[in-house]
Each structure stands twice: as structure tokens, then as C-alpha cells.
Amino acid sequence: MAPATVAAAAGGKASSASGAERCFQDKDKPAGVRNSNIIAAKAVADAVRTSLGPRGMDKMIQSANGDVTITNDGATILNQMSVIHPTAKMLVDLSKAQDIEAGDGTTTVVVTAGALLDAAQTLLSKGIHPTKISDSFQRAATEAENILEKMSSPVDLSNDELLVKMATTSLNSKVVSQHSWLLAPMAVNAVKKIIDPAKDTNVNLNMIKIIKKLGETVEESELIEGALIDQKTMGRGGPTRVEKAKIGLIQFQLSAPKTDIENQVIISDYTQMDRALKEERQYLLNICKQIKSAGCNVLLIQKSILRDAVSEMALHFLAKLKIMVVKDIERDDIEFYSKILGCRPVASLDHFVAESLGSADLAEEISTGGDSKVIKVTGVQNPGQAVSILLRGSNKLVLEEADRSLHDALCVIRCLVKKKALLPGGGAPEMEVAVQLRQLAQERSGAEQYCWRAFADALELIPFTLAENAGLSPIHTVTELRTQHANGHSDFGINVRKGYVTDMREEAVLQPLLVSSSAIKQAAECVRSILKIDDIVMAVR
Ligand code: ADP
Numbered sequence: 001m002a003p004a005t006v007a008a009a010a011g012g013k014a015s016s017a018s019g020a021e022r023c024f025q026d027k028d029k030p031a032g033v034r035n036s037n038i039i040a041a042k043a044v045a046d047a048v049r050t051s052l053g054p055r056g057m058d059k060m061i062q063s064a065n066g067d068v069t070i071t072n073d074g075a076t077i078l079n080q081m082s083v084i085h086p087t088a089k090m091l092v093d094l095s096k097a098q099d100i101e102a103g104d105g106t107t108t109v110v111v112t113a114g115a116l117l118d119a120a121q122t123l124l125s126k127g128i129h130p131t132k133i134s135d136s137f138q139r140a141a142t143e144a145e146n147i148l149e150k151m152s153s154p155v156d157l158s159n160d161e162l163l164v165k166m167a168t169t170s171l172n173s174k175v176v177s178q179h180s181w182l183l184a185p186m187a188v189n190a191v192k193k194i195i196d197p198a199k200d201t202n203v204n205l206n207m208i209k210i211i212k213k214l215g216e217t218v219e220e221s222e223l224i225e226g227a228l229i230d231q232k233t234m235g236r237g238g239p240t241r242v243e244k245a246k247i248g249l250i251q252f253q254l255s256a257p258k259t260d261i262e263n264q265v266i267i268s269d270y271t272q273m274d275r276a277l278k279e280e281r282q283y284l285l286n287i288c289k290q291i292k293s294a295g296c297n298v299l300l301i302q303k304s305i306l307r308d309a310v311s312e313m314a315l316h317f318l319a320k321l322k323i324m325v326v327k328d329i330e331r332d333d334i335e336f337y338s339k340i341l342g343c344r345p346v347a348s349l350d351h352f353v354a355e356s357l358g359s360a361d362l363a364e365e366i367s368t369g370g371d372s373k374v375i376k377v378t379g380v381q382n383p384g385q386a387v388s389i390l391l392r393g394s395n396k397l398v399l400e401e402a403d404r405s406l407h408d409a410l411c412v413i414r415c416l417v418k419k420k421a422l423l424p425g426g427g428a429p430e431m432e433v434a435v436q437l438r439q440l441a442q443e444r445s446g447a448e449q450y451c452w453r454a455f456a457d458a459l460e461l462i463p464f465t466l467a468e469n470a471g472l473s474p475i476h477t478v479t480e481l482r483t484q485h486a487n488g489h490s491d492f493g494i495n496v497r498k499g500y501v502t503d504m505r506e507e508a509v510l511q512p513l514l515v516s517s518s519a520i521k522q523a524a525e526c527v528r529s530i531l532k533i534d535d536i537v538m539a540v541r
């Protein structure tokens with residue numbers, strides 16, 4: 001609709017103005033562009049609105065090649081959605097940004113941005129300049145962060161019960177919510193294992209490796225005492241169970257060397273051929289013996305793209321020497337394995353010495369059903385800060401979603417390590433900010449006051465949507481919530497299970513401060529940048 005108006009406006013002026021003037025006098029064009037941008041972005045926000053909250057719906061996403069994903073996670077839905085409009089893509093990026101910053105609240109951030117865009121559209125139609133709206137929104141967002149900070153309460157990382165409650169809130173809204181009794185404590189324990197609560201201010205989630213295996217049910221998932229390696233042994237008659245394991249992690253290859261450039265060796269008689277083969281045998285045997293003499297009996301080999309990480313002949317020798325071989329360890333996982341197994345990655349044979357090996361009581365290959373196997377290492381002597389989690393699920397869709405949900409729960413705990421403060425959930429933070437901002441707006445003058453009010457009203461869309469998705473009357477619930485907050489009950493939120501407004505701290509619906517404050521901040525920032533766009537220019541390339 002918007003482009004048509006633009007064209008009509010431009011056409012109308014053509015009769016009265018010459019070409020060059022017309023371009024500059026076309027005041028309607030920026031408005032038209034802005035309007036169509038807002039419409040496109042709002043469409044994206046509307047698409048995920050119904051999946052907000054514990055009673056939100058899930059989406060089934062079908063990809064071009066027929067793969068199906070079932071999810072409730074805003075970032076996943078948007079990531080897989082085919083979005084063409086450039087502004088709509090900004091909302092996709094917005095949820096990605098929230099995913100990186102906080103990990104949870106990815107639906108909230110997009111719904112908030114949609115509501116703010118709606119507010120901006122109304123303000124624009126009142127004739128307020130986009131720059132004015134943008135600036136006011138920025139100030140309102142900063143104030144909102146202050147309000148959230150004031151209403152938050154500190155978290156003690158040694159209080160496991162509290163941490164579990166927060167992980168549970170995040171899992172509540174997922175497909176796998178009925179397993180939150182297992183997954184929430186698992187997330188808390190996993191994070192606690194890899195941090196030092198006293199001084200760490202961030203968590204490296206790469207040090208928590210979730211290994212997904214089809215089969216059994218989610219309830220069979222476990223946090224592994226020791227380490228899991230998502231590979232099978234190479235077999236070839238080699239051991240699949242090693243007691244008193246000495247684990248080596250190598251980054252060089254056990255195969256005949258190759259030159260960097262394309263080459264050919266021309267052999268003219270069989271004695272030369274014999275010599276070449278013997279040479280190769282000798283070369284490999286030497287390496288294998290050296291590995292054995294360092295005391296190693298479990299060997300992990302990094303994946304190689306240049307040449308075979310390990311050749312058949314080397315495998316044969318290693319099997320003879322009773323060394324368990326695991327190949328194709330991803331380069332990105334080297335740090336993780338070296339930490340969890342307490343060994344040092346070795347890049348050249350000369351440095352392969354006994355000190356670089358990790359020790360464990362037992363390394364064994366275990367079957368996880370069907371053809372899939374993992375290697376479990378128990379009794380690791382000096383493990384670093386890393387943990388493995390074995391996640392089970394009876395079908396692929398559940399397993400994938402369990403993985404994403406567990407990731408969200410881990411992120412929630414990471415947020416608490418980053419910023420040790422919590423807020424009540426269920427729409428309480430958004431409503432409190434709305435009520436307080438509306439009061440503060442009265443001290444502002446002119447258009448700014450309008451903008452602040454609009455900003456405050458827009459935030460109420462979160463409790464509104466939570467109520468709507470839970471099948472409650474949204475208007476009734478939101479007005480009641482507003483009254484409670486106006487009366488100073490800042491912890492009141494929507495209890496979607498019982499269907500009325502209550503104190504969320506008593507209900508143990510708690511979430512990290514960082515999730516809510518980052519959602520408001522990032523949404524406002526995204527809306528501001530959309531407002532500032534007044535034209536879309538096609539690039540030549
Ligand atoms: P997001 O992807 O943004 O995290 P969710 O679907 O996880 O979206 O929903 C999060 C919202 O649901 C938050 O506003 C949170 O406060 C609310 N919420 C979670 N659990 C409950 C609950 N038991 N009662 C009420 N609200 C809840």
C-alpha cells in the first residue's frame with residue numbers, strides 16, 4: 001500500500017515542478033519508506049508474538065529440503081524464517097543480538113520492538129519528527145533500565161535453590177517444560193562446575209559440551225562425572241576399554257607425509273617400490289612406538305583436511321600396541337578436550353612426552369543405542385573447568401528442542417554470573433517500568449512527554465500478550481496488574497497457570513535482570529535505527 005501512495009504523490013507533483021526540484025520536494029517519500037519499513041518489521045514481530053510465555057504456542061518450521069523443526073525459541077524461529085525485507089531482517093538480527101547478550105528473552109525483545117514501532121507509527125502520524133521520537137525513546141529506555149535496576153534484588157551465587165528457580169522459569173515456556181525438574185538443576189550444576197563464583201564475571205559456555213544422542217527419553221539425560229567424547233574408537237582390533245588410561249591429544253597426522261604442491265613420484269623398478277613402502281612402514285612404526293613409549297594408551301587425533309589424520313597402516317600398528325584411537329576431534333574442541341581430560345594438545349611428535357598426557361581411571365566405548373557410540377572417560381585426575389552433558393530424546397525434534405532449551409537455561413545462569421541481580425517475571429518488570437515512566441513523563445514537556453507515554457504504553461504489550469496467550473482476558477488482566485503496580489506492588493505479575501495477578505516472587509517466577517534490561521535496551525535501539533532510515537537505496541553490486 002505504501003509504495004502506491006509514494007508513486008501517486010510523486011506523479012501528482014510532476015506537472016508543477018521540474019525534474020531536479022521534484023526529487024527534493026518529494027517530502028512524502030521518506031514518510032512512505034519509513035511507513036513500509038515499520039509495517040515489514042511489525043509483521044515479523046507479530047509472527048512470534050503467540051509463542052511468548054509458558055502458555056505460548058510452538059512453531060513448526062519447514063525448510064526447503066523438508067527438514068522440520070519444532071520450537072518456541074524466538075531466535076530460532078526468526079533465524080530460520082525466510083525474510084526478504086531489509087528492515088524485517090533487522091528484527092532477526094535483534095533477536096540474535098539478544099541471544100548473544102543474554103541468551104534468553106529472544107521473543108520478548110522482538111515483541112517489544114514491534115510494540116515500540118507501533119507506538120512510533122502513531123507518534124509519526126501526529127506529526128512528531130522521527131529524530132525527536134528517536135531521542136525521546138533513547139532517554140526513556142535509559143530511564144527504564146534505571147527503574148529495572150532499582151526494582152531488582154541481589155543474587156547470591158551460592159544459593160542453588162534460587163538459581164534452579166530461575167532456570168526453571170526459563171524452561172517453563174519450552175516444549176520440554178515437563179522435564180524442567182531435571183534440566184534446571186543440571187544447568188545450574190554445569191555452570192557451577194566451570195566457574196569460580198567468587199571472581200568470575202562471565203561463563204565460557206563452550207566449556208559445556210552437550211552431546212545429543214537419539215534414544216530413551218529426556219529424563220535419561222545426565223551430567224557426566226568425567227568426560228564424554230562424541231566419537232567412536234577406530235576399532236581395527238584395538239582396545240575399546242582401557243583401564244588406567246593415559247590420554248594423549250595430538251594435532252599432527254599419523255600418515256605418510258605429503259608435499260604442499262601437487263607432485264608425482266615416478267618409480268621405474270620394483271626394488272625402488274619396495275624401498276618406498278618400507279620407508280613408509282618404518283616412518284609410521286617409529287611414530288607409533290614413540291607414542292607408546294611416552295606411556296600413552298588412549299590417543300585422540302585432531303581432524304585433518306590436508307591428509308589422512310591416521311592411515312590404515314598406522315591404525316594397524318596402534319591396535320597392535322594396544323592403544324585406543326579416536327580420530328576426527330574438531331579443531332574447535334581441542335581446548336575443551338584438553339581441559340576436561342587434563343591433557344595438553346601436542347602439535348609435534350618431539351613434544352609428545354609423558355607430561356603432556358592426561359590420566360583417568362577408565363576410558364571405554366559405550367553404546368547409546370543403534371549404531372551410535374560415545375567414549376566415556378571416568379576418574380579423570382586433574383580435570384580443568386569443563387563438563388559434558390549427555391542429552392537423550394526419543395525423537396529428533398524433541399532432542400533438538402531440548403538442546404536449545406537447555407542452552408537457554410545455561411544462558412540464564414550465565415546472565416546471573418555476569419550481573420548478580422534478579423527480577424520477578426510474568427510481566428512484572430515491564431508493567432513497573434510502564435507505570436513509573438508514565439509518572440516521569442509528566443515532568444517532561446511537549447512532544448517528549450507524548451513519546452515517553454507511548455513508550456510506556458508499548459511495554460504493556462508484554463503482560464498483555466502473556467495474558468492473551470494464556471487464554472485470559474488481556475484487558476481485564478492488564479488493568480488489574482496496572483492498578484496493583486500503581487498501588488506500589490511492584491512484584492505483581494500474571495500467574496498464567498492460576499489465571500490471576502499475584503506476587504511473582506512468592507510464585508518463584510524469577511528471571512535475571514540482564515534478560516529484561518537488555519531486551520528493552522536492544523529493542524529501543526533497533527527501533528531508533530529503523531526510524532532514522534528515510535530511504536532504501538539499491539546498490540549496484
Ligand atoms: P523468551 O524467548 O523471550 O524468553 P519465553 O517464551 O521464554 O520468551 O517467555 C518469557 C516470558 O514468560 C517472560 O516474560 C517470563 O516472565 C514469562 N514467564 C515465564 N514463566 C512464567 C510463569 N510461570 N508465569 C508467568 N509468566 C512466566
Ligand code: MG
Pocket residue numbers: 104105106170173408
Ligand atoms: Mg525464555
